[in-house]
Amino acid sequence: MGGAKQWRSMLSPRLSDIEEMLVEKGTLLERLRRKDLDFGKTYRYNDLLAIFEDVCGDVEEHLGRTPKEQCECEYNDGCPMPNIYSDRTVIVERLPRAVLIPTLAHEYTHHIQYESMHRVFNNPANREGHARTVERHIAQKYARRERNPAFLYQVTREDVAELKSVYLWLCDNPNPALMRFRSALDVIENNARKERKMPSDHALGNTFYILKG
Numbered sequence: 001m002g003g004a005k006q007w008r009s010m011l012s013p014r015l016s017d018i019e020e021m022l023v024e025k026g027t028l029l030e031r032l033r034r035k036d037l038d039f040g041k042t043y044r045y046n047d048l049l050a051i052f053e054d055v056c057g058d059v060e061e062h063l064g065r066t067p068k069e070q071c072e073c074e075y076n077d078g079c080p081m082p083n084i085y086s087d088r089t090v091i092v093e094r095l096p097r098a099v100l101i102p103t104l105a106h107e108y109t110h111h112i113q114y115e116s117m118h119r120v121f122n123n124p125a126n127r128e129g130h131a132r133t134v135e136r137h138i139a140q141k142y143a144r145r146e147r148n149p150a151f152l153y154q155v156t157r158e159d160v161a162e163l164k165s166v167y168l169w170l171c172d173n174p175n176p177a178l179m180r181f182r183s184a185l186d187v188i189e190n191n192a193r194k195e196r197k198m199p200s201d202h203a204l205g206n207t208f209y210i211l212k213g
């Protein structure tokens, strides 16, 4: 996974598959929006740690890996930074349960990559695409277990914005029917595409992994 040229030649032949996935994820997002979603509550720090421990167990089980070094978890209170993984620490906003849990899964996946999946960790698009797959898996698991589709909302918004960003980058004449699929994250992706002259690492990696199936 490398520069714009390589990405273009890898993804261009899959344009119709990208369209198909955009329709699928966009339709799911519309369906979720019509529901009265319950995102649950936000948690005190001690409860965050308990939830983080559960999510770490879920992610480790899914990936079949247990890292040697532990990972800390903190709220980003007072810092303007969004959710990140850095220095064996996951730092998240005070998010409601249905957004918090998939976000913790995504960031903790970066810890496992850092500890034991170096080839994945060292390539930004690979790193983010792989973390999206785990985020989605955990979102689906909790949505099923708690019978709550709100868990699917955030990752589906990301999927729509990221697939669409790649689609618009690849396509000279985008199909207007696909432009009705909108995500609150479109603006972030549009800015990234303008700045980098190619989609974000999240968008490229996520699209690559979605196509891989």
Ligand SMILES: [Zn+2]
Binding pocket: 106, 107, 110, 127, 128, 131
């Ligand atoms: Zn990430």
